[in-house]
Amino acid sequence: MKRQSQFSAPSESAPVGALVRRRRIRTRRILLLCGVALISASLTALIFTLIFLRGSAWYAKFSAIDRLVRENFYGEVDDKALDEALFSGYLRGLGDRYATYYTPTENQTTSAQRRGEAAGVGVTVTEHPDNGSVYLLRVYDGAPAAQAGLRPGDCITAVDGETVESLGYDAAVDRLRGKAGETVQITYSRDGQSQTVAVTRAAYETQSVFARAIGDYGYLEITAFNAATVDQFKTAVDAFVEQGVKGLIFDL
Numbered sequence: 001m002k003r004q005s006q007f008s009a010p011s012e013s014a015p016v017g018a019l020v021r022r023r024r025i026r027t028r029r030i031l032l033l034c035g036v037a038l039i040s041a042s043l044t045a046l047i048f049t050l051i052f053l054r055g056s057a058w059y060a061k062f063s064a065i066d067r068l069v070r071e072n073f074y075g076e077v078d079d080k081a082l083d084e085a086l087f088s089g090y091l092r093g094l095g096d097r098y099a100t101y102y103t104p105t106e107n108q109t110t111s112a113q114r115r116g117e118a119a120g121v122g123v124t125v126t127e128h129p130d131n132g133s134v135y136l137l138r139v140y141d142g143a144p145a146a147q148a149g150l151r152p153g154d155c156i157t158a159v160d161g162e163t164v165e166s167l168g169y170d171a172a173v174d175r176l177r178g179k180a181g182e183t184v185q186i187t188y189s190r191d192g193q194s195q196t197v198a199v200t201r202a203a204y205e206t207q208s209v210f211a212r213a214i215g216d217y218g219y220l221e222i223t224a225f226n227a228a229t230v231d232q233f234k235t236a237v238d239a240f241v242e243q244g245v246k247g248l249i250f251d252l
Protein backbone atom coordinates (compact mmCIF):
# COMPACT_ATOMS: atom_id res chain seq x y z
CA MET A 1 0.00 0.00 0.00
CA LYS A 2 1.11 3.50 -0.75
CA ARG A 3 1.60 5.69 2.24
CA GLN A 4 -0.75 8.66 2.23
CA SER A 5 0.90 12.04 2.24
CA GLN A 6 0.26 14.34 5.22
CA PHE A 7 -0.48 17.15 2.82
CA SER A 8 -3.28 16.88 0.31
CA ALA A 9 -4.33 19.06 -2.56
CA PRO A 10 -7.39 21.25 -2.19
CA SER A 11 -10.54 19.27 -2.54
CA GLU A 12 -12.82 19.88 -5.41
CA SER A 13 -15.45 21.15 -2.97
CA ALA A 14 -13.27 24.24 -2.19
CA PRO A 15 -13.46 26.54 -5.20
CA VAL A 16 -10.37 28.49 -6.20
CA GLY A 17 -12.27 31.81 -5.73
CA ALA A 18 -12.93 31.04 -2.08
CA LEU A 19 -9.24 30.41 -1.45
CA VAL A 20 -8.34 33.72 -3.04
CA ARG A 21 -10.85 35.56 -0.87
CA ARG A 22 -9.46 33.94 2.26
CA ARG A 23 -5.94 34.98 1.31
CA ARG A 24 -7.14 38.55 0.75
CA ILE A 25 -8.81 38.59 4.18
CA ARG A 26 -5.59 37.35 5.81
CA THR A 27 -3.61 39.98 3.94
CA ARG A 28 -6.00 42.73 5.09
CA ARG A 29 -5.74 41.54 8.70
CA ILE A 30 -1.96 41.56 8.52
CA LEU A 31 -1.98 45.05 7.02
CA LEU A 32 -4.42 46.23 9.72
CA LEU A 33 -2.26 44.84 12.50
CA CYS A 34 0.81 46.43 10.96
CA GLY A 35 -1.04 49.76 10.74
CA VAL A 36 -2.10 49.60 14.41
CA ALA A 37 1.45 48.74 15.46
CA LEU A 38 2.83 51.60 13.38
CA ILE A 39 0.36 54.10 14.88
CA SER A 40 1.12 52.88 18.42
CA ALA A 41 4.85 53.20 17.84
CA SER A 42 4.37 56.68 16.42
CA LEU A 43 2.30 57.82 19.42
CA THR A 44 4.86 56.37 21.83
CA ALA A 45 7.66 58.14 20.00
CA LEU A 46 5.66 61.40 20.09
CA ILE A 47 5.02 61.12 23.84
CA PHE A 48 8.68 60.47 24.62
CA THR A 49 9.68 63.34 22.35
CA LEU A 50 7.34 65.73 24.21
CA ILE A 51 8.64 64.51 27.56
CA PHE A 52 12.21 64.96 26.39
CA LEU A 53 11.53 68.45 25.03
CA ARG A 54 9.72 69.48 28.21
CA GLY A 55 12.52 68.05 30.32
CA SER A 56 15.13 69.82 28.23
CA ALA A 57 13.27 73.14 28.51
CA TRP A 58 12.88 72.71 32.27
CA TYR A 59 16.53 71.80 32.71
CA ALA A 60 17.64 74.73 30.56
CA LYS A 61 15.57 77.13 32.67
CA PHE A 62 16.80 75.62 35.91
CA SER A 63 20.42 75.78 34.72
CA ALA A 64 20.02 79.44 33.76
CA ILE A 65 18.64 80.33 37.20
CA ASP A 66 21.33 78.31 38.94
CA ARG A 67 24.06 80.03 36.91
CA LEU A 68 22.70 83.50 37.71
CA VAL A 69 22.49 82.69 41.42
CA ARG A 70 26.03 81.35 41.61
CA GLU A 71 27.41 84.29 39.63
CA ASN A 72 25.59 87.03 41.55
CA PHE A 73 24.65 85.78 45.02
CA TYR A 74 26.77 87.57 47.61
CA GLY A 75 26.75 84.72 50.13
CA GLU A 76 27.68 81.05 50.09
CA VAL A 77 25.29 78.72 48.29
CA ASP A 78 24.14 75.77 50.41
CA ASP A 79 23.43 73.05 47.85
CA LYS A 80 21.74 70.76 50.38
CA ALA A 81 19.40 73.54 51.50
CA LEU A 82 18.58 74.32 47.86
CA ASP A 83 17.78 70.66 47.19
CA GLU A 84 15.44 70.47 50.18
CA ALA A 85 13.73 73.72 49.12
CA LEU A 86 13.32 72.35 45.59
CA PHE A 87 11.60 69.19 46.84
CA SER A 88 9.38 71.20 49.18
CA GLY A 89 8.46 73.67 46.44
CA TYR A 90 7.53 70.85 44.08
CA LEU A 91 4.81 69.65 46.45
CA ARG A 92 3.65 73.18 47.28
CA GLY A 93 3.15 73.67 43.55
CA LEU A 94 0.34 71.10 43.66
CA GLY A 95 -1.84 73.58 45.53
CA ASP A 96 -2.82 70.85 48.02
CA ARG A 97 -2.40 72.02 51.61
CA TYR A 98 -2.16 68.39 52.76
CA ALA A 99 0.79 67.61 50.48
CA THR A 100 3.97 68.31 52.43
CA TYR A 101 7.60 67.38 52.03
CA TYR A 102 9.56 66.50 55.17
CA THR A 103 13.30 66.34 55.54
CA PRO A 104 14.57 63.17 57.24
CA THR A 105 14.80 65.03 60.57
CA GLU A 106 11.32 66.56 60.19
CA ASN A 107 9.92 63.16 59.24
CA GLN A 108 11.31 61.60 62.41
CA THR A 109 9.81 64.41 64.50
CA THR A 110 6.42 64.14 62.78
CA SER A 111 6.35 60.35 63.15
CA ALA A 112 7.12 60.67 66.85
CA GLN A 113 4.32 63.23 67.26
CA ARG A 114 1.85 60.84 65.63
CA ARG A 115 2.89 58.21 68.14
CA GLY A 116 2.38 60.76 70.92
CA GLU A 117 6.10 60.93 71.67
CA ALA A 118 8.34 63.98 71.91
CA ALA A 119 11.59 65.22 73.41
CA GLY A 120 12.00 68.74 74.75
CA VAL A 121 10.61 70.85 77.57
CA GLY A 122 6.93 70.00 76.99
CA VAL A 123 5.07 73.16 76.05
CA THR A 124 2.74 74.51 73.37
CA VAL A 125 3.63 78.05 72.40
CA THR A 126 2.65 80.93 70.16
CA GLU A 127 4.14 84.31 69.35
CA HIS A 128 2.89 87.06 71.66
CA PRO A 129 1.11 89.65 69.48
CA ASP A 130 2.36 92.61 71.51
CA ASN A 131 6.01 91.96 72.33
CA GLY A 132 6.97 88.99 70.09
CA SER A 133 7.95 86.81 73.04
CA VAL A 134 7.31 83.06 73.23
CA TYR A 135 3.93 82.83 74.96
CA LEU A 136 3.11 79.57 76.74
CA LEU A 137 -0.33 78.32 75.77
CA ARG A 138 0.01 74.94 77.48
CA VAL A 139 2.47 73.25 79.80
CA TYR A 140 2.16 69.47 79.69
CA ASP A 141 1.57 67.69 82.98
CA GLY A 142 4.72 66.05 84.28
CA ALA A 143 6.90 67.45 81.47
CA PRO A 144 10.23 69.21 82.25
CA ALA A 145 8.74 72.72 81.92
CA ALA A 146 6.01 71.90 84.44
CA GLN A 147 8.56 70.42 86.86
CA ALA A 148 10.60 73.62 86.55
CA GLY A 149 7.58 75.70 87.57
CA LEU A 150 6.56 77.17 84.21
CA ARG A 151 2.83 77.84 83.74
CA PRO A 152 0.48 78.72 80.92
CA GLY A 153 0.54 82.47 80.42
CA ASP A 154 4.26 82.84 81.07
CA CYS A 155 6.28 84.69 78.40
CA ILE A 156 9.71 83.35 77.50
CA THR A 157 11.96 86.33 76.81
CA ALA A 158 15.37 84.65 76.45
CA VAL A 159 16.83 81.20 75.78
CA ASP A 160 20.37 80.31 76.87
CA GLY A 161 21.09 83.95 77.61
CA GLU A 162 20.02 85.27 74.17
CA THR A 163 16.86 87.32 73.94
CA VAL A 164 13.97 86.20 71.78
CA GLU A 165 14.09 89.60 70.10
CA SER A 166 17.66 89.02 68.90
CA LEU A 167 17.16 85.35 68.02
CA GLY A 168 13.80 85.74 66.35
CA TYR A 169 10.70 83.81 67.39
CA ASP A 170 11.28 80.70 65.25
CA ALA A 171 14.92 80.33 66.29
CA ALA A 172 14.00 80.75 69.95
CA VAL A 173 11.38 78.01 69.70
CA ASP A 174 13.88 75.71 67.98
CA ARG A 175 16.23 76.16 70.93
CA LEU A 176 13.56 74.84 73.28
CA ARG A 177 13.69 71.58 71.37
CA GLY A 178 16.61 69.20 71.60
CA LYS A 179 17.89 65.86 72.77
CA ALA A 180 16.75 64.35 76.03
CA GLY A 181 19.21 64.96 78.86
CA GLU A 182 20.42 68.36 77.61
CA THR A 183 19.78 71.47 79.69
CA VAL A 184 18.46 74.78 78.43
CA GLN A 185 18.34 78.07 80.35
CA ILE A 186 14.91 79.70 80.05
CA THR A 187 14.21 83.27 81.10
CA TYR A 188 10.52 84.03 81.43
CA SER A 189 8.28 86.85 82.61
CA ARG A 190 5.29 86.45 84.92
CA ASP A 191 3.30 89.32 86.39
CA GLY A 192 6.06 91.75 85.46
CA GLN A 193 8.75 89.71 87.23
CA SER A 194 11.60 88.04 85.32
CA GLN A 195 13.12 84.73 86.34
CA THR A 196 15.59 82.25 84.81
CA VAL A 197 15.37 78.48 85.33
CA ALA A 198 17.39 75.54 84.08
CA VAL A 199 15.19 72.99 82.34
CA THR A 200 16.54 69.57 81.38
CA ARG A 201 14.94 68.28 78.20
CA ALA A 202 13.39 64.84 78.42
CA ALA A 203 11.30 62.39 76.42
CA TYR A 204 7.64 62.67 77.29
CA GLU A 205 4.20 61.69 76.05
CA THR A 206 2.53 64.45 74.08
CA GLN A 207 -0.59 65.59 75.89
CA SER A 208 -3.58 65.91 73.57
CA VAL A 209 -6.40 65.65 76.12
CA PHE A 210 -6.86 68.43 78.69
CA ALA A 211 -9.47 68.06 81.41
CA ARG A 212 -10.87 70.36 84.05
CA ALA A 213 -14.05 70.74 86.07
CA ILE A 214 -16.56 73.47 85.25
CA GLY A 215 -18.98 73.51 88.13
CA ASP A 216 -20.58 70.09 88.34
CA TYR A 217 -19.49 69.12 84.83
CA GLY A 218 -16.33 67.67 83.43
CA TYR A 219 -14.77 69.50 80.48
CA LEU A 220 -12.45 67.61 78.11
CA GLU A 221 -10.61 69.34 75.31
CA ILE A 222 -8.99 67.22 72.61
CA THR A 223 -6.38 69.24 70.73
CA ALA A 224 -4.98 66.48 68.49
CA PHE A 225 -5.35 62.82 67.62
CA ASN A 226 -2.37 60.52 67.99
CA ALA A 227 -1.58 57.09 69.36
CA ALA A 228 -1.71 58.37 72.96
CA THR A 229 -5.04 60.22 72.69
CA VAL A 230 -7.32 57.25 73.41
CA ASP A 231 -5.59 56.29 76.68
CA GLN A 232 -5.50 59.91 77.85
CA PHE A 233 -9.20 60.28 77.02
CA LYS A 234 -10.14 57.13 78.96
CA THR A 235 -8.10 58.25 81.97
CA ALA A 236 -9.78 61.66 82.03
CA VAL A 237 -13.30 60.20 81.66
CA ASP A 238 -12.70 57.63 84.42
CA ALA A 239 -11.48 60.39 86.75
CA PHE A 240 -14.63 62.45 86.14
CA VAL A 241 -16.86 59.41 86.68
CA GLU A 242 -15.17 58.77 90.03
CA GLN A 243 -15.78 62.43 90.95
CA GLY A 244 -19.47 61.96 90.23
CA VAL A 245 -19.90 64.82 87.75
CA LYS A 246 -23.38 65.42 86.32
CA GLY A 247 -22.20 65.33 82.76
CA LEU A 248 -19.28 65.64 80.37
CA ILE A 249 -18.49 68.34 77.82
CA PHE A 250 -16.32 67.27 74.87
CA ASP A 251 -14.50 70.00 72.99
CA LEU A 252 -13.01 68.77 69.73
